[in-house]
Amino acid sequence: MASYEDLADRLVLITGGANGIGQAMVEAFHAQGAIVSFCDLDEAGGKRLVKRLGERISFTKVDLTREVDIKRWVAKEAKQHGNIHVLVNNAARDPRSKLENIKVKAWDDLFAGNLRAYFLTCREASPHLVKGASVINFSSITFHNGPEEMSAYVATKSAAIGLTRSLARELGPRRIRVNTISPGWIMTDRQLKEYVSPSIKRELKKIQCIPDLNQPKEVAEVALFLASDVSRAVTGQEILVDRGWTHS
Numbered sequence: 001m002a003s004y005e006d007l008a009d010r011l012v013l014i015t016g017g018a019n020g021i022g023q024a025m026v027e028a029f030h031a032q033g034a035i036v037s038f039c040d041l042d043e044a045g046g047k048r049l050v051k052r053l054g055e056r057i058s059f060t061k062v063d064l065t066r067e068v069d070i071k072r073w074v075a076k077e078a079k080q081h082g083n084i085h086v087l088v089n090n091a092a093r094d095p096r097s098k099l100e101n102i103k104v105k106a107w108d109d110l111f112a113g114n115l116r117a118y119f120l121t122c123r124e125a126s127p128h129l130v131k132g133a134s135v136i137n138f139s140s141i142t143f144h145n146g147p148e149e150m151s152a153y154v155a156t157k158s159a160a161i162g163l164t165r166s167l168a169r170e171l172g173p174r175r176i177r178v179n180t181i182s183p184g185w186i187m188t189d190r191q192l193k194e195y196v197s198p199s200i201k202r203e204l205k206k207i208q209c210i211p212d213l214n215q216p217k218e219v220a221e222v223a224l225f226l227a228s229d230v231s232r233a234v235t236g237q238e239i240l241v242d243r244g245w246t247h248s
């Protein structure tokens with residue numbers, strides 16, 4: 001893994017850090033010597049990760065659909081550590097459902113966790129974001145390839161890109177950058193368990209420019225780059241981490 005010395009001792013907030021790509025980012029920022037604070041609904045998973053990694057890391061149980069939880073978490077971290085250098089909006093759910101089966105409550109709940117939470121963390125962190133800070137919002141390759149039976153999820157992921165683009169303009173004068181990472185299909189534990197069959201692996205290897213499967217750690221490495229000062233000229237952008245699946 002590349003080394004980004006400027007990330008050492010910087011406060012990094014990550015949502016949904018107990019599993020999957022979020023967990024890989026917690027590990028990656030921790031390895032750079034950053035002070036990592038992550039939140040998740042999965043209390044057991046969060047505590048396990050803190051125990052494994054040790055110092056300079058903290059976990060808070062947060063339900064990102066609850067404004068009060070987000071306010072408390074961000075305020076607590078800012079009070080304890082001061083300036084926030086990196087905010088990563090990673091947590092999201094990706095349910096599958098046919099259009100006619102989507103209830104209004106399910107639609108609204110998904111938007112609360114996948115989109116409203118991104119706005120709320122940005123709003124609450126904003127007064128504590130320093131010059132040179134970096135905000136990273138997670139979208140998805142599905143914004144580009146528009147799979148069926150994921151309309152609510154894809155709508156939230158499209159909106160994450162819109163949020164990034166507008167906030168990049170608004171926060172730019174303060175020298176704060178805002179970018180999007182859109183992962184391709186990433187081999188997280190959950191994806192492997194629930195969705196990635198041998199035939200999907202074969203299909204991905206055919207459809208991507210580079211026929212290797214994408215790993216959570218590889219997404220984390222792009223997050224490190226976007227968080228570091230080395231990418232100081234990059235803002236308002238979407239970076240696809242998909243080995244060229246969308247390249248046609």
Ligand SMILES: NC(=O)c1ccc[n+]([C@@H]2O[C@H](COP(=O)([O-])OP(=O)(O)OC[C@H]3O[C@@H](n4cnc5c(N)ncnc54)[C@H](O)[C@@H]3O)[C@@H](O)[C@H]2O)c1
Binds near residue numbers: 022089141182183
């Ligand atoms: N894995 C993929 O193939 C893939 C592809 C494209 C985009 N993405 C995006 O990458 C990001 C991470 O995905 P992942 O695959 O690692 O997901 P994951 O399901 O493995 O992990 C997500 C984490 O977020 C937490 N979370 C979900 N809702 C929450 C809430 N309301 N409050 C607090 N925590 C909550 C979960 O408990 C979990 O620990 C998401 O934004 C996802 O949309 C993933």
